[in-house]
Amino acid sequence: MQLLNTLYVTTPDTYLRLDNDTLRVEVNRETRLRVPLHHLSAVVCFGHINLSAPLMHLLADRGIALVLLDDNGRFKARLEGAVSGNVLLRQAQFQRVADPAFTLDMARASVAGKLKNTRQVLQRGAREAKAEDEANALARLADDLAASLRALPGEDSLDGVRGIEGEAARRYFSGLNLLVRADQRTAFAMDGRTRRPPRDRLNALLSFLYAMWMNDCRSALEAAGLDPQVGFLHALRPGRASLALDLMEEFRPWADRLALTLINRGQLKAHDFVLREGGAVALQPDARKAVVVAYQERKKDDINHPLLAQSVPLGLVPLVQARLLARAMRDDGAPYVPFVAK
Numbered sequence: 001m002q003l004l005n006t007l008y009v010t011t012p013d014t015y016l017r018l019d020n021d022t023l024r025v026e027v028n029r030e031t032r033l034r035v036p037l038h039h040l041s042a043v044v045c046f047g048h049i050n051l052s053a054p055l056m057h058l059l060a061d062r063g064i065a066l067v068l069l070d071d072n073g074r075f076k077a078r079l080e081g082a083v084s085g086n087v088l089l090r091q092a093q094f095q096r097v098a099d100p101a102f103t104l105d106m107a108r109a110s111v112a113g114k115l116k117n118t119r120q121v122l123q124r125g126a127r128e129a130k131a132e133d134e135a136n137a138l139a140r141l142a143d144d145l146a147a148s149l150r151a152l153p154g155e156d157s158l159d160g161v162r163g164i165e166g167e168a169a170r171r172y173f174s175g176l177n178l179l180v181r182a183d184q185r186t187a188f189a190m191d192g193r194t195r196r197p198p199r200d201r202l203n204a205l206l207s208f209l210y211a212m213w214m215n216d217c218r219s220a221l222e223a224a225g226l227d228p229q230v231g232f233l234h235a236l237r238p239g240r241a242s243l244a245l246d247l248m249e250e251f252r253p254w255a256d257r258l259a260l261t262l263i264n265r266g267q268l269k270a271h272d273f274v275l276r277e278g279g280a281v282a283l284q285p286d287a288r289k290a291v292v293v294a295y296q297e298r299k300k301d302d303i304n305h306p307l308l309a310q311s312v313p314l315g316l317v318p319l320v321q322a323r324l325l326a327r328a329m330r331d332d333g334a335p336y337v338p339f340v341a342k
Contacts, residue, residue, distance in 0.1 A: 010288040018055040086225035106232035111165045113250030113338025119145040125179040141175040187270035197280030204281040209255035218244035220318035
């Protein structure tokens with residue numbers, strides 16, 4: 001397996017064109033970058049990016065996904081060539097989604113992975129908190145998530161599992177402000193999770209990071225031969241990559257960790273965000289570049305994978321998990337085990 005090589009284009013009014021077998025990036029008619037197409041698995045464009053038709057055709061021919069997102073990272077469109085993958089695996093996937101018991105087990109696994117990883121974020125924050133009252137508050141929230149985890153196995157309905165996840169997420173985000181460095185809390189205060197559009201700087205940063213994780217999870221599922229549209233925890237809906245959203249749940253805390261690191265180390269400041277009409281908040285272009293670079297660097301970090309019993313780069317973990325998902329679709333004796341950091 002190789003790390004997913006994704007080109008993220010964030011500079012407004014950039015022009016992408018084909019130059020033989022190379023993607024050429026131009027800004028104000030000046031060439032800024034050339035990337036051989038065989039190095040790429042996806043091209044992700046944020047905001048107003050221009051592309052030549054010949055480039056789009058060749059990306060489709062080569063199986064390189066072209067993803068269009070708005071400035072906040074909200075999905076707009078995805079261009080792909082002919083559908084590939086294992087038709088028998090997809091048939092098994094479609095049969096599994098029609099099985100209520102299997103669907104419930106998969107939903108529980110997605111939520112359990114997310115809760116275990118978010119709980120670790122809170123526990124680490126409690127250990128590192130400088131004020132005793134804040135440490136106690138974070139510890140209590142971590143205990144609340146532990147209670148949610150204990151309740152999961154006994155929940156016998158999909159709506160009930162979703163309810164546990166929703167309430168746990170509300171509690172988790174209520175404590176996220178305490179994980180921000182004290183002198184940055186005013187600038188990066190959040191009042192719960194807001195989307196479409198994000199209403200504060202921290203939500204804007206999380207949405208941007210979630211969008212990149214979402215693209216990598218979707219690409220990993222397609223690489224494993226699965227249909228990213230057909231999931232279990234997230235309801236099936238036209239245009240929604242439900243299985244990619246299911247897989248991404250266990251990786252959301254990694255986005256949260258990176259967001260907190262960027263803020264607490266002073267790599268992002270209040271002036272790196274812009275307030276738009278209607279109250280939406282978005283990253284400035286230069287800040288988007290900095291976040292993309294940090295995200296790509298974080299994906300190189302070696303992580304101990306408990307099932308593989310070895311270290312793998314974080315950027316490979318979605319590929320590993322997608323293959324474990326594929327195994328669960330085919331094999332009754334191989335339940336899906338979400339990735340939980342140690």
